[in-house]
Amino acid sequence: MLPLPSAQQLRYLITLSELRHFGRAAAACAVTQSTLSAGIMTLERQLDAQLLDRTVGKKVVFTPLGQEVARKGRQALEALEAVPQLAAAARTPLTGPLRLGVIPTIGPFLVTPMVRTIQERFPQIVLSVTEDTTERLLEKLSLGRLDLLILAMPCLCDGTETLPLWRDPLQVIMPEGHPLASASHVSAEQLEDQRMIMMEDGHCLREQTLAVCRQGRGWDSSDENDATFTATSLHTMADMVALGLGIGVVPTLAIDNGLLSTHPVISRPLSGGPVWRTIGLAWRPRSPRSADFHTLAAAFSTLAPAAE
Template identity: 40%
Template sequence: MRALPTLRQLRYLVTVAETLHFGQAAEQCHVTQSTLSAGIADLEALLGVVLLERKSRRKVLLTPLGEDLVRRARSILADAEALADAAQAGTHPLAGDLRLGVIPTIGPYALPRALPAVRRAYPDLRLYLREEQTARILDDLAAGRLDCGVLALPFEIGDLEIMPLWQEDVVVALPTTHPLAKGSARLTNDDLSKVELLLLEDGHCLRGHALQACRLDGREDNEAFQATSLNTLVQMVANGLGVTLLPRSAVPVEVAAGLGVAVREVEGADAARTAALVWRPGSPRARDFRLLGEVLRSAAPVGTVTV
């Protein structure tokens, strides 16, 4: 029978490709560097090709053929994991390991409330969380590095399966000393056209969702300052540097009493976004993901509407 690469050898190859460093790859694979190097050498000997270009004792580059085989190895490893997942899911729903990605404008406001509920419902589930922007989560799903993700729609996500969880609108956060903070009336588009608007940097889908919901598409924000987190935006508002738009779920967490930040609703604003659980089509764990989605939906953040 023809000798074939082992899954361990393919895992070594993929990890080296991701780190381009033997030492870091060995650490991630929980083996010694000599063991990993020997595994790669055995794989090259078995296939009769050179996969890596050794730049030094530790650093490497992939050969063109190596890059092609790494893509194939990722697919094989993902299929092997799917096989094991399918067997496990048939006997123990939502048990074992599950890698969940979540965007940073949902994670801090949904997970602290949802994770205890998940743990109570499925104590045998080991949930590994990764907080990333939407584009990175989509890449990791496609590469098999994540099993499912919580994203905000609308967003172009290709053919992924979708389970809507909840909807929410956006509100305006402004300094309590701002003239528009007086009273409790809803703010209009005309009001918002006159303020210094602080938003998240490009790459955060909330930026577009918030502007569209408030019918401010094309509105220019303060290009001199674009934040990477909602917490930073709120702190800038508290110090009188501008006004921002927040998802309603963020208000109980980010806008503390005495901070000097007022919250106002927007007249005629649409629902800004729909939080949804997404996963690869045809996944053998689709039943597990739907069970997880049911728990996430039942523990939706305060201020949202389940769908």
């Protein structure tokens, strides 16, 4: 029978493949650098295979086989870690650590009521929250560093299970006195020739805004790069709109939670379709905590704004 790698050896290898630095990988695993290096070398001897290319100096370079072993090892470690999680979930649902990820266009406006909901209804959950872009959160989810994500859809969420919570309509924000301010609604066609302020690359709201703009006209890459300003947050976008640099598209969730309260900026609903995003949850497929996440989704759904 072939010797099987230990969970610790796989953890060393996977962490090194993610961080590409022996010192940082050792710190992440809470061991010394020599311990981590020895563990990986022992794994290579067990497999009778070279996983790292040590001919390139101090750089961490994986061989093609090493990359594949790290990928398979990650899957194996996830499956192994799911065993006690499955037993714990069966014994005591909705308890223990929950690592929650949320995107920046949702976090400032929804984290507080969601955290309070968890604290009040599920006090045995030990919660931690990470805010990051959709792409980075999905990567952390796939690596097992997060358990559950709060995202805006549509998004490239392949490799996850998703559950929609509610629709969040998009609105146009503009300076007071803007020509579009007299309209009760703004259509996608009316955004033509407007100077748009968008979120920077990596934020899903940027792609959702571009999708709305394309409804009115055929935007190409030059339109997206040359005719827009970019913002790092919705609050920065509101600042830029107030300065008259352009108009923006923001979710109703942000407006209802005071985004424009300190700015001489007004909003108008977008008309046409689809002119909304969907707030939802995402988690790893076949997670042993899937039932917990459905229960949390039902609780979070009570936070949806009342239909007008």
